[in-house]
Amino acid sequence: MRRRPQSDEDRIRPAVELLRRGAEAWNAERGSLGTEPYMAGLSFMDAFPSDDPYDLPSLYGYDFSNCFLMSSTIRNAWFVDCKLDGAKITHSDLVDAGFERCSLVGARLGNSVLSRAFFEDCSFDRARLAYCAARETTFSRCSFAGADLSHMSLVRANLSGSSLVGAYVYGVSAWDVTTEQTHQRELIATRDEWRERYGEPEEEDEFYKSQRGPVVTVGSLEVAQFINLLLSNPKVRDVIDTITSRVVLVLGRFTAERKAVLDRIRDDLSCLGYVPVLFDFDGPESRDVTETVSTLAHLARFVVADITEPRSVPQELTTIVPHLPSVPIQPIIAEGHHPYGMFEHFERYQWVRPILVYSQDGYDSLAERIVESADG
Template sequence: MSNNQCLVDILKKGSGYWNSWRLENPEKKLIVGNINFRGQDLNGLDLQGANLNGIDFSGANLREINLQQANLFQADFRETSLEDVDFSSSNLTNAYLNNLDLRGTKFLAAQLDGANLQKSNLQGVNLERTLSRGTNFYEANLEKSHFYQAALHQADLSFAKLNSANLVQAGLIRSDLSNSDLSEADLTEAELVGAWLRNTKFCKANLTRAKLLNSQLSEADFAKATLVDCWVYGISAWEIKNLDTATQKNLIITRDDEPIITVDDLEIAQFIHILLSNQKIRRVIDTITSKVVLILGRFTSERKAILDALREELRNRNYSSVVFDFEKPSERDLTETVSTLAHLSRFVIADITDAKSIPQELQRIIPSLPSLPIQPIILDSQHEYAMFRDFGAYRSVLPPHRYQCIEQLIVSLDEKVIAPALERAQEIAKQRRDFEAHFK
C-alpha cells in the first residue's frame, strides 16, 4: 500500500484516531502528495511537521488543526475555516491565505515570504519574528497584531489597518505602507528604510529610534506622534499633516558613516539635508532669520548630559537646536558642512571644553561670518586652548561663560548665554546700519 493511501485510510477514521496514531508513530515522516483535502473536515488534526507542499485545502474545515513546522509551500487555504490554527514555524511561502478570517491563528516565526493575505482579518494575531518578505497584506485588518522583529521587507501593506499594532524592531525596508492606518502603533526601532509611507496615518504612533532613511512621507499624518532619535536622512516630507502636534526630538539627518547632526523638526530636517547636499541652494541663501541655534562640541559619553540639557532648555525656549558632535570620527573634511550650518543659525554655542576639532571649525566660521554671535562655554576647571585668545579681535566672539556643573549652566543659560548672544547680534546689526547710513 502506498504511503498516501495509508495516510488517507488513517485520516478517514477521524482526528482522534489520527492523533493517537501520530503519538504512537512519532518517527513517521508525513510526506503528503496528491491527496485531495478540498472541502474535507480536518478539525483538530495534528499535522505538525508534515510535508504538505502545494496541497489544496480550499473549502476545508481546519479549525484547531496543528500545522506547526509544516511545509505548506504554495498551499491553497482559500475559503477554509482556520479558527485557532497553529502555523508557528511553518513554511507558508507563496501560500494563499487571502480573504480569510484568521483571528485566533498563530504565525509565530512562520515563513510567509510571498504569501497572499490580501483583505484577510488578522486582528490581534501573533506574527512575531515571521519572514514576510514580499508578502501581500493589501487591505488586511492587522489591528493590534504583533510583528515584533518580523521581516516585512518589500511587503505590500498599503491600505492595511495597523492600529495599535506592535511593530517594535520590525524590518519594513522598501515596504509599501501607503494609505495604511498606523494610529497608536508601536514602531520603536523599526526599520522603514526606503519605505513608501505616502498618506499614511501615524496618529499617536511611537517612532522612537525608528530608521526612516530615504522614505517617502509626503502627506503622512503625524498628529500627536512621537518622533525621537529617528534617522531621517534622505526623506521626502512634502505636505506632512499635523506635525505641529507631534513630539519631535533629536532627528538625525546624516548617514550612519557620518558625524551625527540632529534637528528637532522633520520638515527642517529635509530642508537642511537639501541645503547641505546642494551647492546652488547654499549660494542663494545668504542669511536666514530663524530660531536655529548651532551647538558645537565634543560630547563624549561622560559629557552627553551637557548636550542633552542644552538641547532641552533651548527647545523649551522655542529654539530649534542643530547639534554638531565632533566625537564621531570622520575621514572627510567637515569644515564646509559646519560653515553651512552656521549660515543658518541665529547664534552659535561652542563648548570648548576638551576642544579638539572645534578650533579648526571656529577658525573658518568666525572670520567668514563676522555678524554671527559666537558664545563659548567651558567647564570651570579647564582652560581655553592657546589659540582661542586670537579671536578676541572679533566683535562677534563673546567672552567664554564658565560653568561648574549642569545645574549652574541651566540656571545661567538665559542671562549668561542666550541674552549676551542676542544683544551682540543687535549691536552688530546697529553698527552695520549706522555705517550704511553714511552712504545714503
C-alpha cells in the same frame, strides 16, 4: 530520482494552513515552522478567501515575530494586538491595511508601500522603513524611537501623537505632514552610509562610531528636510542670505555628561524661538566634515561652542572663526574646567564672545545668558 524543487506556494502552504486555524493554534504551533516561519509572497486576501468583497481579512492576537514575509500582499488586511517584532516585510504591499496596538519593534519594511494604511498605538522602535512610500498614511500615537525612516515618503502623512525621538530621517520627503502633539527630538538628519550598507550596528560598536561620519540632529521633520536640502544643494544656500535666520549651531562633545548640557541648551533655545542644530562628530576630520560645519555656520545666527573637554570642537572652530566675522561665537565651559591651550588664539577675534561659565548641577538660565551675550 531528483526531487522537484519546492515552489514558493508549496513552501508557504503549511504556514497558510496553520494561519487559517486561528491565532491560538498559530501561536502555539508556529514553532513547527522554524524560528523564522517562511511566508514570502503570501497574499492575506488569498489566505482568507471570502465571497463577500467587504469581508476583509482580520487577524487578532497573532504572533508574527521574525516571520519572513518579504514581497507579501497585506493590503486591506486588518491586524489587532499582533506582534511583528523582527519580521521581514520588505518590498511588500500594505496599501489600505490597518494595524491597531501592534508591535513592529525591529521589523524590516524597507521599500514597502504603506500608502493610506492606518497605524494606531503601534511601536516601530528600531524598525527599518527606509525607502517606504507612506503617502496619506496615518500613524496615530505610534513610537519610532531609533527607527530608520531615511528616504521615506511621508507626503500628507498624519503623525499626530506619535514619537520620533532619535529617528533617522535623512532624505525624508515630509510635505504637508500633520504633526499635532508629535514628539520630535534628536532627529538625525545626516546620511548614515554604514547603516544603509550593513544595517543596525551594535550599540557600543566603536568601529561603527569611527566610520559613521558627522551627525547633525534637529528638532523636527521640516527642519530635517530643509537641512538636507541645504547641505546637498549649494544654490539653496544663496537664498539664505535674504532670510532672517533663527538657526543656532551648537558644537560640543557628545558624551553622556556633556550631552545633557547640550540637550538642555537646545530645548531652552527652542523655547526662546530659535532653531537649534546640534553637530555631533567624533570620527576623523575630513573635507566633508569641514564643509558641513562651514555650511551650517553660514546659516546660523550665532554659534554656541562647549569647550569643556573638547575633542573635535577645536578643529570646528578653526574652520569657522577666522572666516565668519558676521557670526558671533559664544564659547561656554563647565565650572572647574579650563579652556584648551590654543583657544586663546580665537579670543583676539571681536566676534568671539567672552567665555560663559556654567555650573555642573544647575544651568537653568544658561540659554538666556547665551542669547544675551551672543544675540543681545
